[in-house]
Amino acid sequence: MMADTLIDGRMLRPYHNNDHLPVIIDREICTGCTLCIHACPQSVLKTVVDNGRIEGVVAVVYNPTLCTGCRQCEDVCPDFCITVMEGR
Numbered sequence: 001m002m003a004d005t006l007i008d009g010r011m012l013r014p015y016h017n018n019d020h021l022p023v024i025i026d027r028e029i030c031t032g033c034t035l036c037i038h039a040c041p042q043s044v045l046k047t048v049v050d051n052g053r054i055e056g057v058v059a060v061v062y063n064p065t066l067c068t069g070c071r072q073c074e075d076v077c078p079d080f081c082i083t084v085m086e087g088r
């Protein structure tokens with residue numbers, strides 16, 4: 001897993017070990033509700049099985065090169081666990 005990263009005063013804990021992800025999803029907060037997966041027009045995100053979750057899945061970045069930085073995933077997440085890195 002990627003090292004925890006402090007951004008805007010929040011400690012984010014991404015799932016993948018990739019320093020260049022366009023979107024960071026905090027794996028500790030994500031409930032696996034899948035709203036972000038359906039909101040993304042580029043199919044960047046997907047869920048993977050994680051039995052520690054309420055829904056049994058957690059959202060991860062699957063196709064990072066397709067991300068346009070549109071922030072629709074960040075806007076739709078009810079738990080504020082997505083941070084789009086584009087423009088930071």
Ligand code: SF4
Nearest residue numbers: 040067068070071073
């Ligand atoms: S910023 Fe836009 S393109 Fe990138 S993952 Fe989020 S919804 Fe998809």
Ligand code: SF4
Nearest residue numbers: 030031033034036077
């Ligand atoms: S919308 Fe938020 S809580 Fe729901 S799966 Fe996506 S990152 Fe997780």
